[in-house]
Amino acid sequence: MMDFSRPHFNQRILIRNGRVIDPMQVLDQVADVYIADGLIAGIGQEPLGFRADFEFDAKGMLVIPGAVDLCARVREPGESQKGSIHSETHAAAAAGITHLCCLPDTNPIIDTRAVAVLIQERAYQSGYAHVMPIGAMTRGLEGHQLAEMHALREAGCVGVSQLRRPLKSSQVLLRCLEYASTFDLIVFFQSEEQSLCPAGGVHAGPTATRLGLPGIPECAETIALARDLMLVEYTGVRAHFGQISCAASVELIATAQARGLPVTADVAVHQLYLTDTMVDGFNSHFHVRPPARTEADRQALIDGVKSGVISVLCSDHQPHEAAAKSQPFSDTASGLSAFSHFLPLSYELVHNGLLTESEWVQRIAMNPAHLINLDAGHLGQGSNANLCVFDPNARWRLEPDSILSAGKNTPFLGRELQGRVQLTLRDGTMSYRLG
Amino acid sequence: MxxxxxxxxxxxxxxxxxxxxxxxxxxxxxxxxxxxxxxxxxxxxxxxxxxxxxxxxxxxxxxxxxxxxxxxxxxxxxxxxxxxxxxxxxxxxxxxxxxxxxxxxxxxxxxxxxxxxxxxxxxxxxxxxxxxxxxxxxxxxxxxxxxxxxHPTQAMLDMYTIRRHKGAFPQLKVAIVGDVLHSRVARSQVHALRGLNVGEVRVIGPKTLIPHDFADLGATLHYDMAQGLKDVDVVIMLRLQRERMESALLPSESEFYRLYGLTQEKLAFAKPDAIVMHPGPINRGVEIESSVADSPRSVILQQVxxxxxxxxxxxxxxxxxxxxxxxxxxxx
Structure with missing residues (x-):
């Protein structure tokens, strides 16, 4: 068994001179942070008799709650050629992430207690980041029968999802939502009408037409989203809509929220940077699902993040082995390795004046933690020390060597990034330190 | 990036x-x-x-x-x-x-x-x-x-055929008819025709087979043969695959033929000396009438x-x- 955490566990850590940002406490000030016994022992005030075993000078840097990622694949169990809990949580720690939700499409599927427990144990053993499974909403994700949602929740699942897999009927969906709401389980939707999503497709638009690639129109997302919202209203289930991709979806969510529905939404950070025209050249690293859409959609997503209609930024991390991307475009697997750019590219919104530092921290840490009732995403005194030191002035280039994930599949290779994670603490344990 | x-x-x-x-x-x-x-x-x-x-x-x-x-x-x-x-x-x-x-x-x-x-x-x-x-x-x-x-070599041999029979491109109006959506030939033809400064290139078919983004490639879109073929110098028919009926893109071969099949009657909308082309293999009675395919105005075999x-x-x-x-x- 890997025992990464022990040597540091009882370390007392002092992070000096950083700009500490915790929206939960409405805190934004330069202060020292004291960590002892895995907990935050003080901010700005030295606890009695504190003697640091390790000090970190964070002058000019941000000290923020560790990021909470609602959508990531760690590829275990079942897809060891793409990654493992060990490799992906290590990469998560390097990305400032202390908690991440993994999706149920593992092999075996997360539809039993055993698989859910196994994943959490493996993550605990690796010691880099907490992994919280999202359980399958139907058995085997096959869309026919209810999964044992209550048992899954007991086993640590923070919610349930059908992902982008088909359901037998709207009736099955309705029953899933009713059953989930019985136990106040949150349902993670990835709304998509499968019949409008040809395999290997890209956004249906001029680029798709010109390249002769199959098109996925935005209505593939909006008609499913509209149906899902109606059923959420009917059942009263708590719902979170993940990785929305277009302006019309932002509007649908905004309207539902205005009417008082218990719905939230996230967007994957890469969707704020990619557009459909980038597929020109058949570069399979741009093969993502939902597809990158138009410039107007990209702007609407940014506006949605700004206004708070989209309250969470996620990574949608999907590591792949090189062979999965070394095929003609439509034959390749979709998705990108996202941990490395997660904080820098989301921070770029702050750098560009679109969000304040505090709003940024809300969207990557506080809001997602709140959504799954997780005691994280803040720096409250006495709470587990899950935090990250981020140097907003570091500029660096994303190279394969700097990616700790087993998947090097990202269209952002070679891109200059603004800001870099320097140090990550998971429960007061150093899970990553740059250099 | x-x-x-x-x-x-x-x-x-x-x-x-x-x-x-x-x-x-x-x-x-x-x-x-x-x-x-x-x-x-x-x-x-x-x-x-x-x-x-x-x-x-x-x-x-x-x-x-x-x-x-x-x-x-x-x-x-x-x-x-x-x-x-x-x-x-x-x-x-x-x-x-x-x-x-x-x-x-x-x-x-x-x-x-x-x-x-x-x-x-x-x-x-x-x-x-x-x-x-x-x-x-x-x-x-x-x-x-x-x-x-x-399908760039097919498009270039089509350009060659057009030049042999019709001469300079800027004076010409060319119509491409049928299943444009699935056609690599049509895409390459439109790019080549635009590159050769053709007077006008039109695509004709039902909306299920004519992506509206084709206008971005420089083609004008038509859904009616009488209008689309009016005064064209070249008519290029595309092959229609049988699968299109099964995937709900068309109701039947006979309805397609009635609306978009190239018959002598519809060819009369084009210029009197218009030539007829087809990348092959042809479906007689589906996208083209036999008498048109075999007429002197058809240059299908020269294309090969x-x-x-x-x-x-x-x-x-x-x-x-x-x-x-x-x-x-x-x-x-």
Whole structure:
């Protein structure tokens, strides 16, 4: 068994001179942070008799709650050629992430207690980041029968999802939502009408037409989203809509929220940077699902993040082995390795004046933690020390060597990034330190 | 970010000469005209007693057909042989990729055999582009049709046919009729026609088969044959696959034929001297009336004949573009 955490566990850590940002406490000030016994022992005030075993000078840097990622694949169990809990949580720690939700499409599927427990144990053993499974909403994700949602929740699942897999009927969906709401389980939707999503497709638009690639129109997302919202209203289930991709979806969510529905939404950070025209050249690293859409959609997503209609930024991390991307475009697997750019590219919104530092921290840490009732995403005194030191002035280039994930599949290779994670603490344990 | 090179740039060497032939998109009028002029010089080769020129002597051309084809493969084979190349035909259905070998592994093996040129047909859009990006830079890749993306040699032989019969492009109106959505031929034709400064190019069909984004490529969209064919000089009919009925794109062959099939009656909307083309194989009574296909205005069989000369032109130009770069690299 890997025992990464022990040597540091009882370390007392002092992070000096950083700009500490915790929206939960409405805190934004330069202060020292004291960590002892895995907990935050003080901010700005030295606890009695504190003697640091390790000090970190964070002058000019941000000290923020560790990021909470609602959508990531760690590829275990079942897809060891793409990654493992060990490799992906290590990469998560390097990305400032202390908690991440993994999706149920593992092999075996997360539809039993055993698989859910196994994943959490493996993550605990690796010691880099907490992994919280999202359980399958139907058995085997096959869309026919209810999964044992209550048992899954007991086993640590923070919610349930059908992902982008088909359901037998709207009736099955309705029953899933009713059953989930019985136990106040949150349902993670990835709304998509499968019949409008040809395999290997890209956004249906001029680029798709010109390249002769199959098109996925935005209505593939909006008609499913509209149906899902109606059923959420009917059942009263708590719902979170993940990785929305277009302006019309932002509007649908905004309207539902205005009417008082218990719905939230996230967007994957890469969707704020990619557009459909980038597929020109058949570069399979741009093969993502939902597809990158138009410039107007990209702007609407940014506006949605700004206004708070989209309250969470996620990574949608999907590591792949090189062979999965070394095929003609439509034959390749979709998705990108996202941990490395997660904080820098989301921070770029702050750098560009679109969000304040505090709003940024809300969207990557506080809001997602709140959504799954997780005691994280803040720096409250006495709470587990899950935090990250981020140097907003570091500029660096994303190279394969700097990616700790087993998947090097990202269209952002070679891109200059603004800001870099320097140090990550998971429960007061150093899970990553740059250099 | 690292968007890879779009096909129309990847196919040119730093001197702006062809080193692959992946698409007709983005090619200059001069280069397109040069392909046609070069084809002109090869047309007579087929009429000679010895039907060979030595331009590709000592070169190995590999026909890599991942999708069935008779006409395109045989005309490529003939073109390469008339240029004196050694030709290897690989039947993919019985090859190792069918046994699970990856496309990359297969290409590396073929490269190791010192091939000089791959002629590729593949069901996935962008496959020849993928191959051109991944093979050693000295191997020329010729696109013999990829998914819905491009079929540039077919488009060039169509351009050749049009020029032979109609002369200069700027005065011409050309209509492309039928299943434009699935047609790599139509895409390549539109790019080539625009590159050659054609007067007007129209696409005609029902909305299920005419993507509205086709207007961005420089074509005008028509849903009615009477309007679409009015005063055109060239009518290009596309092949209609039977599967289109099953995937709910069309109600029936007979309704399609009634609305968009090229009959003598509908052809009367075009100019009296308009020519009729078809990339083949034709479905008589589905997209074209037999009497039209066999009429003097049909140039369908000439198209096949010109196909060899045009492919000879493209093969020899791409090989010389490759050789040019190898010489340059050798000098450095």
């Amino acid at each position: 690292t968007p890879s090179t779009p096909p129309h740039r990847l196919q040119l060497n730093p001197r702006g000469r062809l080193q692959h032939f992946l698409t007709t998109e983005g090619l200059s009028t001069e280069l397109l005209t040069e392909i046609l002029d070069t084809a002109d010089s090869f047309v007579s080769v087929g009429k000679q007693a010895v039907k060979k020129v030595p331009l590709l002597r000592g070169k190995t051309v590999v026909n890599l057909f991942f999708e069935a084809s008779t006409r395109t493969r045989t005309t490529f084979e003939l073109a390469a042989k008339r240029l004196s190349a050694d030709v290897l035909n690989i039947d993919i259905s019985t090859s190792a990729t069918a046994k699970g070998e990856s496309l990359m592994d297969m290409l590396w093996n073929l490269e190791a055999m010192d091939s000089d040129m791959f002629v590729v047909r593949h069901q996935a859009s962008g496959a020849p582009h993928f191959i051109a990006e991944h093979v050693t830079p000295t191997v020329a890749v010729i696109n013999a049709g990829d998914g819905r993306h491009a 004949n010109y196909g060899i000369a045009v492919r000879m032109a493209v093969l020899s130009m791409a090989m010389s573009g490759q050789n040019e770069m190898q010489t340059v690299t050798g000098e450095q």
